[in-house]
Structures are given as C-alpha cells and as structure tokens.
Amino acid sequence: MRWSGKCPDCGEWNTLVEEVYQEGRAESQRSPLSVAAPQKLSAVSAEDIKRLPLAIAEFSRVLGGGIVPGSLVLVGGEPGIGKSTLLLQAAVSIAQNAGQVLYVSGEESIQQLKMRAERLKVGDSDLYLLTDTNLDNLIFQIESMRPKLAIVDSIQTMYLDSVPSSAGTVSQVRECAQRLQALAKSTGVPIFIVGHVTKEGSIAGPKVLEHIVDTVLQLEGDRFHALRLLRSVKNRFGTTSEVGVFEMAGSGMVEVSNPSEVFLAERMMNAPGSSIAVTMEGTRPLLVEVQALTSFTQNPMPRRTANGFDYNRLFILLAVLSKRLGLRLHDQDVFINIVGGMSIDEPAADLAVAIAIASATKGVPVPSDVAIIGEIGLSGELRSVGQLTARLNEAAKLGFARCLLPKTARPIDSPFSNLKLIPARSVGEALDAVLSD
Numbered sequence: 554m555r556w557s558g559k560c561p562d563c564g565e566w567n568t569l570v571e572e573v574y575q576e577g578r579a580e581s582q583r584s585p586l587s588v589a590a591p592q593k594l595s596a597v598s599a600e601d602i603k604r605l606p607l608a609i610a611e612f613s614r615v616l617g618g619g620i621v622p623g624s625l626v627l628v629g630g631e632p633g634i635g636k637s638t639l640l641l642q643a644a645v646s647i648a649q650n651a652g653q654v655l656y657v658s659g660e661e662s663i664q665q666l667k668m669r670a671e672r673l674k675v676g677d678s679d680l681y682l683l684t685d686t687n688l689d690n691l692i693f694q695i696e697s698m699r700p701k702l703a704i705v706d707s708i709q710t711m712y713l714d715s716v717p718s719s720a721g722t723v724s725q726v727r728e729c730a731q732r733l734q735a736l737a738k739s740t741g742v743p744i745f746i747v748g749h750v751t752k753e754g755s756i757a758g759p760k761v762l763e764h765i766v767d768t769v770l771q772l773e774g775d776r777f778h779a780l781r782l783l784r785s786v787k788n789r790f791g792t793t794s795e796v797g798v799f800e801m802a803g804s805g806m807v808e809v810s811n812p813s814e815v816f817l818a819e820r821m822m823n824a825p826g827s828s829i830a831v832t833m834e835g836t837r838p839l840l841v842e843v844q845a846l847t848s849f850t851q852n853p854m855p856r857r858t859a860n861g862f863d864y865n866r867l868f869i870l871l872a873v874l875s876k877r878l879g880l881r882l883h884d885q886d887v888f889i890n891i892v893g894g895m896s897i898d899e900p901a902a903d904l905a906v907a908i909a910i911a912s913a914t915k916g917v918p919v920p921s922d923v924a925i926i927g928e929i930g931l932s933g934e935l936r937s938v939g940q941l942t943a944r945l946n947e948a949a950k951l952g953f954a955r956c957l958l959p960k961t962a963r964p965i966d967s968p969f970s971n972l973k974l975i976p977a978r979s980v981g982e983a984l985d986a987v988l989s990d
C-alpha cells in the first residue's frame with residue numbers, strides 16, 4: 554500500500570490504472586451475446602451477410618469489399634493524417650447511397666465539421682452530426698435512430714459515467730469499446746471508431762482495444778508527402794494484406810488507383826544510383842524508385858543511412874557487395890532513399906537496392922527501362938520471390954521493357970511479349986547484365 558508509478562510486471566511507467574471494485578456485475582459487462590442458447594452449426598442458416606457497398610473503392614477493398622453490418626472498425630493514425638476526412642467521406646458516401654449516417658465528434662464543433670464538409674464539397678445527404686462525449690447518450694441516439702452507419706471520432710474523447718476515471722484512460726477506452734461492440738452486435742449498425750496513436754505509433758489505449766474490435770485499420774503516410782496508405786492490421790471479415798492508396802488534396806482524400814505511376818512520376822532518367830524495385834503491398838504490386846548515393850569519406854566509421862529501407866538489411870547488402878563483388882565501400886558514406894516517403898520491408902527489393910548502390914559507386918546509370926526483382930542471400934546468390942506474375946504484370950503495364958529477376962529452376966513462361974526477362978543467378982551476374990557499359 555504505497556505509491557507506485559512503475560508496473561512491476563512489464564517495467565513500463567504510468568500504466569497502472571485504478572479500478573474501483575463494484576458490488577455485483579456492472580451492467581456494462583453484460584454482453585447481449587451471452588443470453589443466447591447454443592445452436593447447432595449445421596442448423597445455422599447460411600444466408601450471406603450483405604455488405605454495405607462503399608463508393609470509395611480503395612477503402613472498400615481494404616475492408617474486404619464493403620462494410621459488414623454490425624461490425625466495429627477501429628481506424629488509427631497519427632494526428633492530422635486525415636482520419637476524420639476519410640471517415641467523413643465514407644459517411645457521405647453511405648448517406649447518399651444507403652440511408653442515414655450518424656457522425657459523432659467529441660473533438661470538433663458542428664461548425665468545424667461543416668467547414669470540412671464544405672471543403673469536401675459534400676452535397677445534400679442523409680448525414681447527421683452530433684457533438685457529444687457522453688457514450689450513454691450516444692448509445693441512446695444510435696438505438697433510437699438505427700442509422701446505416703455510425704462514426705465515433707474519437708474513442709479517446711468518449712466517457713461512461715459508470716467508470717470513475719477520466720476520458721482517454723485505459724479503463725474508459727476499454728469499457729467504451731466494449732459497449733460499442735455490444736451495441737453494434739445487438740443493433741446490426743456498423744460502427745467506425747477513430748483511435749489516436751501514441752508517440753511510438755501504436756494505437757493509444759490498451760492492446761485489448763484491438764482485440765475487442767472486428768477490424769483495425771491504420772492510416773499511414775509521411776506528413777510531408779501527400780500520399781496516404783490505409784492498411785488493415787486485423788480484419789475478421791477479409792484479408793489483411795490489402796492496402797488502399799490515397800492522396801491528400803484540398804478536396805479531401807483522393808483515391809490513387811495506380812500508385813506506381815505516382816511513385817515514378819518524378820524519376821530522373823539515366824541518373825547513376827537510381828533503380829526501380831517491384832515490391833508488393835499486400836496483393837498489390839508497387840513499383841518504387843530506390844535511390845543510392847555514395848561519397849568518399851576519411852571517417853574510419855563511414856556513415857550508412859537508410860530512409861524507408863531496413864537499416865540492418867542495408868549492412869548485409871553492403872557486406873555482400875564488398876565481399877562477393879569486391880566493391881570498394883569501406884571508405885564511402887552510403888545513403889539509401891526510397892522515393893515518395895514509402896518504406897519497403899520485403900526482401901524482394903534487395904537486388905534493386907544493391908544495384909542502386911553499385912550504380913552510384915561506379916557512376917554508371919541503370920538503364921531506365923529495367924525493373925528489378927530479387928532477394929539476395931549471403932553468398933551473393935539471388936533467391937526467387939513470391940507473386941512473380943503479379944509483379945511482372947505491373948512492370949509490363951507501366952511500360953518497362955526489361956525485368957531483371959532471379960533465375961529459377963523452373964522456366965518462367967512470360968505471358969508478356971513486350972517485357973524481356975533477364976534471369977540472373979547471382980548479384981554479380983545481375984550487375985553484369987545491367988551495368989556492363
């Protein structure tokens with residue numbers, strides 16, 4: 554019985570929360586799901602859940618093809634990234650096509666919401682706004698209105714009178730989310746909640762919040778670039794490998810249906826140190842430009858900087874390049890940049906990065922019509938990567954004439970007559986193929 558600021562279990566500071574013991578079972582803990590009797594699986598009717606179609610195709614795809622009735626979706630993202638904007642657009646889309654939508658904001662006034670709506674050029678629709686932070690009132694409103702969709706912006710501003718701590722605390726957030734989940738399941742109203750993220754980038758509040766909800770979406774992007782990626786981190790109704798690409802504009806979040814074009818738009822042709830990697834974002838191929846710069850240094854500990862690429866992976870690639878190919882890198886600072894604020898975390902981009910570095914050191918440009926795919930092993934061998942057809946398709950679609958890729962035992966039958974494949978067994982072979990002149 555003394556002051557304690559640090560959790561003896563995980564060693565984190567300021568994570569202890571006071572929980573007041575209540576006689577009996579709190580009303581909020583009674584789940585409407587638990588009153589039902591068991592049903593035989595085969596007796597459950599297999600009627601298809603009818604998803605609400607969403608006019609924003611990129612958003613709809615990330616959700617798994619529309620909004621599932623009765624689902625609770627958490628949308629997280631850094632401050633000012635565009636969560637409210639995207640959800641307002643989704644609300645308008647449903648309000649115009651399906652019926653009433655309730656948008657609850659605990660952060661902004663009705664006037665602020667109106668201003669945003671005007672910026673987004675929202676026409677007349679069945680969209681209702683409510684600014685309140687009392688969850689009991691909100692639940693009452695949703696129960697009596699039964700909208701097609703409800704949006705709660707944000708979960709950290711909502712509070713329940715029955716929970717003694719202040720809004721945004723772990724117990725409030727958890728309790729509010731549980732109540733909303735129960736509400737969504739009992740009324741069939743899909744509810745989207747906005748969640749703040751902490752400085753470390755995870756969604757603020759307890760980790761259990763992510764377990765309570767059905768779907769967790771994360772809106773990411775560089776604040777200095779207009780591109781925004783909507784990723785699904787967890788989805789009970791679809792794959793988590795989809796990603797939606799948007800561009801932040803004055804008129805709101807604009808869908809980008811061909812992101813590769815955007816990433817390659819400002820490419821300087823025939824500059825040494827630039828190469829094109831064919832990466833995958835979920836099931837979607839994405840061509841991105843990798844830039845490398847090397848410059849002579851007398852510092853015994855040369856600098857290695859990676860922007861958008863794994864730092865440790867860069868060390869491995871540098872070691873392979875100097876050991877297997879004899880590239881002189883020990884007196885060179887090496888900088889890697891993935892253009893467009895993107896970050897690549899798949900090994901399939903290894904070869905593109907290695908070739909960009911070699912091209913920068915040698916001062917020889919990579920031909921601009923070559924796209925590069927391949928993972929590099931420690932002995933300098935190239936390893937095959939997954940979803941090759943999708944990658945090749947995208948490269949062909951964007952007008953690349955040649956594609957450098959790992960040589961596999963099985964010959965790749967290329968359905969793309971205008972894309973010439975250059976198979977290589979090792980990094981050395983790959984370099985000879987594109988940097989020979």
Ligand SMILES: Nc1ncnc2c1ncn2[C@@H]1O[C@H](COP(=O)(O)OP(=O)(O)OP(=O)(O)O)[C@@H](O)[C@H]1O
Nearest residue numbers: 630631632633634635636637638639801802803804
């Ligand atoms: N007139 C404008 N033109 C272009 N972009 C704008 C304009 N007004 C606002 N924005 C963009 O919208 C962003 C704010 O969007 P929004 O309010 O949806 O973010 P949010 O994620 O809800 O933020 P918060 O966490 O603070 O609620 C700004 O950071 C800015 O990039």
Ligand SMILES: [Mg+2]
Nearest residue numbers: 636637660706
């Ligand atoms: Mg907001």
